[in-house]
Amino acid sequence: SYELTQPPSVSVSPGQTARITCSGDALPKQYAYWYQQKPGQAPVLVIYKDSERPSGIPERFSGSSSGTTVTLTISGVQAEDEADYYCQSADSSGTYVFGGGTKLTVL
Amino acid sequence: EVQLVQSGAEVKKPGESLKISCKGSGYSFTSYWIGWVRQMPGKGLEWMGIIYPGDSDTRYSPSFQGQVTISADKSISTAYLQWSSLKASDTAMYYCARRGDYGDFNFDYWGQGTLVTVSS
Numbered sequence: 732s733y734e735l736t737q738p739p740s741v742s743v744s745p746g747q748t749a750r751i752t753c754s755g756d757a758l759p760k761q762y763a764y765w766y767q768q769k770p771g772q773a774p775v776l777v778i779y780k781d782s783e784r785p786s787g788i789p790e791r792f793s794g795s796s797s798g799t800t801v802t803l804t805i806s807g808v809q810a811e812d813e814a815d816y817y818c819q820s821a822d823s824s825g826t827y828v829f830g831g832g833t834k835l836t837v838l
Numbered sequence: 839e840v841q842l843v844q845s846g847a848e849v850k851k852p853g854e855s856l857k858i859s860c861k862g863s864g865y866s867f868t869s870y871w872i873g874w875v876r877q878m879p880g881k882g883l884e885w886m887g888i889i890y891p892g893d894s895d896t897r898y899s900p901s902f903q904g905q906v907t908i909s910a911d912k913s914i915s916t917a918y919l920q921w922s923s924l925k926a927s928d929t930a931m932y933y934c935a936r937r938g939d940y941g942d943f944n945f946d947y948w949g950q951g952t953l954v955t956v957s958s
Contacts, residue, residue, distance in 0.1 A: 732900065764944045766883075773933055773948035774883065779940035817883050821943040826899055827873070827885035 733757060733822035735830035742836040749805040751833045753818030756799055761820045763801040765794060768832075769814045777816075778803060805835075813837045840864040842872075842934050842949035849955045850924050857920035858952045860934030867915035868892040871937035873945060874908060874919045878930045888937065889917055924956045 735755040743749040753763060763781050766774035776785055778794035781801055791806045805812055818830040845859040860872060873888040887898040891910040898908070910917040917934055931951045938946025 762941050762943070764941070766945075768883075773951055774935075774945075775948075776938070776940065776944060776946055779938075779944050783940070785940065785946070815882075819883075819885075819943065819945075825897065825943075827888070827943055829875075829883040829885060832882040 733826065733828050735818050735820060735828055737816075737818060737830040737833045739831070740834045740836065742838055743808050744838045745810060746807055749808050749812070749835055751803045751805075751816050751818075751835065752800055753802070753830050754800045755820060755828070755830075757822055758796065758799050758801055758820060760823070763794070763796065764819045765792075765803045766817045766819065767812075767814045768817065774817065808835075808837055810837050840936070840947045842936060842947055844932075844934060844949040844952045847953040847955070849957070851958055852924055852926055852956055854924050854956075855920070855922050856924055856954065857918050858932060858954065860917045860919075860949050862915045862917070862936065865936075868912050872910065872917040873935050873937060874906075874917075875933045875935060875945075876902075876930045877933065877951075883933075886919070886932075891915075891917065924954075926956050926958075928954060929956045930954060 765778035768774040781796040782794040793804045817832045841863045843861045874886040876884045886902040887908045889896045889908045891912045907920045934949040935945035936947045
């Protein structure tokens with residue numbers, strides 16, 4: 732089955748830049764989406780179609796794509812950005828797939 | 839305002855049946871797919887399946903095909919996830935989410951989640 736691979740954890744100091752990667756063979760052909768999930772809360776869409784930002788999401792959140800890897804970048808990380816982040820895409824049959832998730836720790 | 843409101847937490851015994859719900863409001867319920875996502879304790883998100891309430895077209899993840907049933911009643915703007923015989927391994931938080939306008943496979947609005955606990 733199709734898999735999206737993320738690092739389990741990323742740590743940054745406040746004000747620094749956090750980069751979270753997501754790798755998958757189908758990513759050159761399918762868009763990726765990113766969700767933020769804080770403890771005890773439902774996920775929130777923060778990036779769609781690899782690099783677009785929904786209304787209401789701070790500009791410090793951005794996304795990019797290169798080959799089989801997509802990257803979520805958070806510039807000027809704030810304490811409130813500490814959360815789990817999930818990438819999501821689909822395989823060729825239209826089956827939705829989530830990455831395993833990355834825990835972002837703000838030191 | 840778009841809202842997805844899920845039914846409350848459930849505590850069940852192994853072998854029992856269960857149907858949880860997700861009521862949509864603030865948008866045309868029949869025009870958007872509704873998906874279900876499982877999150878086991880301390881674990882990541884898993885896509886279970888999706889339904890189009892307009893015509894009840896339903897797709898399942900291969901991992902959940904035959905394990906659950908997804909349905910919808912468009913007359914009351916509600917989608918459902920049901921089990922005929924629960925197992926302890928079904929203990930998880932279950933989210934419904936609307937497939938949004940941001941592309942083919944995104945979820946733009948999520949319910950608050952329904953915690954299902956299966957224990958003897």
